[in-house]
Amino acid sequence: MLFSGRTPASLSPNRLTRVLAELKAAGAPIIDLTVSNPTREDIAYPREEILAALQDTRSITYEPTARGLLEAREAIAEWHAGQGVAADPGSLILAGSTSEAYGWLFKLLCDPGDAVLVPRPSYPLFECLAELDSVQVVQYPLIEELAWGLDISELDRLVHPRTRAIVLVNPNNPTGTYLKRDIWLRLQEFAAYRGLAIISDEVFFDYAWRQDPQRVSALQGPHLALTFTLSGLSKISGLPQMKLGWIHVAGPASLKAEALERLEWIADSYLPVSAPIQHAAARWLELTPRIQNSIRTRTAGNLENLQAAVGSGGNCRVRTPEGGWCAMLEVPRIHSDEEWALMLLENHSIWLQPGYFYDFQREGFLVASLLPRPEVFQAALQRITGILRSH
Numbered sequence: 001m002l003f004s005g006r007t008p009a010s011l012s013p014n015r016l017t018r019v020l021a022e023l024k025a026a027g028a029p030i031i032d033l034t035v036s037n038p039t040r041e042d043i044a045y046p047r048e049e050i051l052a053a054l055q056d057t058r059s060i061t062y063e064p065t066a067r068g069l070l071e072a073r074e075a076i077a078e079w080h081a082g083q084g085v086a087a088d089p090g091s092l093i094l095a096g097s098t099s100e101a102y103g104w105l106f107k108l109l110c111d112p113g114d115a116v117l118v119p120r121p122s123y124p125l126f127e128c129l130a131e132l133d134s135v136q137v138v139q140y141p142l143i144e145e146l147a148w149g150l151d152i153s154e155l156d157r158l159v160h161p162r163t164r165a166i167v168l169v170n171p172n173n174p175t176g177t178y179l180k181r182d183i184w185l186r187l188q189e190f191a192a193y194r195g196l197a198i199i200s201d202e203v204f205f206d207y208a209w210r211q212d213p214q215r216v217s218a219l220q221g222p223h224l225a226l227t228f229t230l231s232g233l234s235k236i237s238g239l240p241q242m243k244l245g246w247i248h249v250a251g252p253a254s255l256k257a258e259a260l261e262r263l264e265w266i267a268d269s270y271l272p273v274s275a276p277i278q279h280a281a282a283r284w285l286e287l288t289p290r291i292q293n294s295i296r297t298r299t300a301g302n303l304e305n306l307q308a309a310v311g312s313g314g315n316c317r318v319r320t321p322e323g324g325w326c327a328m329l330e331v332p333r334i335h336s337d338e339e340w341a342l343m344l345l346e347n348h349s350i351w352l353q354p355g356y357f358y359d360f361q362r363e364g365f366l367v368a369s370l371l372p373r374p375e376v377f378q379a380a381l382q383r384i385t386g387i388l389r390s391h
């Protein structure tokens with residue numbers, strides 16, 4: 001065959017996606033509770049100020065810098081410091097998105113056929129990114145009884161000679177679970193002892209629902225192992241269209257220096273981040289508290305309504321997340337997740353993600369985005385609670 005095995009053997013959509021496309025084509029009034037793009041949901045953005053930041057006259061000059069412009073890296077470090085975690089501009093590398101950053105880290109750490117440990121359930125992003133770099137993913141279970149926390153003995157069981165890194169999602173999507181201090185210390189020791197790197201995806205870190213002194217960012221030491229922390233404007237500032245992500249590198253001094261040098265070499269081969277975006281980044285980060293406030297108002301309102309509505313539903317419950325932009329609905333296991341999603345879609349025009357999309361270890365979960373407009377979300381809730389009562 002002409003094409004490499006890095007792209008899937010079949011690109012045909014799954015059953016749910018096919019049904020959704022057919023219903024949309026037939027004009028069905030679908031209520032979409034899977035939305036993840038905040039720019040399409042009528043969230044209040046300081047639009048003029050966001051766009052004005054792109055008018056910087058310095059953008060007329062091309063100054064290729066593999067790590068990214070210092071001014072943008074300083075603004076990012078300052079943002080993290082404002083969140084209570086020190087980040088060093090000299091340890092940051094800019095990329096076009098967090099997804100691109102993953103690809104760079106796989107290139108940095110893995111030869112074809114090497115493996116990375118990834119959490120399950122979690123956002124189904126790693127598998128395709130890893131496949132694009134001929135890297136295997138080995139899933140490690142997050143433990144439902146530990147509120148989907150991490151169990152180091154499970155990692156220990158799964159590490160093999162070709163394992164190169166452990167991926168964390170902090171907070172995890174969709175379970176919302178944050179990394180906690182005690183596990184972080186043990187994980188650092190484990191990774192250092194096993195010669196593994198840690199990749200912590202912290203795109204939703206700022207969206208916690210409550211304070212927790214045990215919560216940590218991977219930016220916080222001790223960094224006994226080589227540690228990469230990923231984030232970006234797509235979630236932090238609700239600006240996925242601007243395409244700016246970053247990698248922060250920490251770890252033992254010589255390993256860290258070499259990782260940074262090699263990452264710089266990879267970044268230099270692509271130089272994906274445009275000048276206007278790099279010049280605008282500092283201003284966008286100044287606007288970010290306002291944007292986050294708008295997003296939080298939206299997600300908090302929807303979560304409150306979800307809890308109130310489903311709380312009175314009886315045989316279903318909301319698994320209150322610690323953070324993030326979505327909530328998990330636990331539904332009776334009289335149907336599979338796919339059957340639930342299909343039934344809601346075909347009979348009631350509601351599009352919710354089935355738990356299997358995130359690879360939950362068991363049936364009984366549907367995932368709802370908290371981003372939709374309040375009136376759309378309320379309309380969906382009325383339908384859903386009616387259906388759940390009848391089950």
Ligand SMILES: Cc1ncc(COP(=O)(O)O)c(C=O)c1O
Nearest residue numbers: 097098099123173203232234245
């Ligand atoms: C956990 C997680 N990481 C990364 C991404 C992708 O982020 P980016 O837009 O920066 O590629 C997403 C997108 O939803 C996500 O949920």
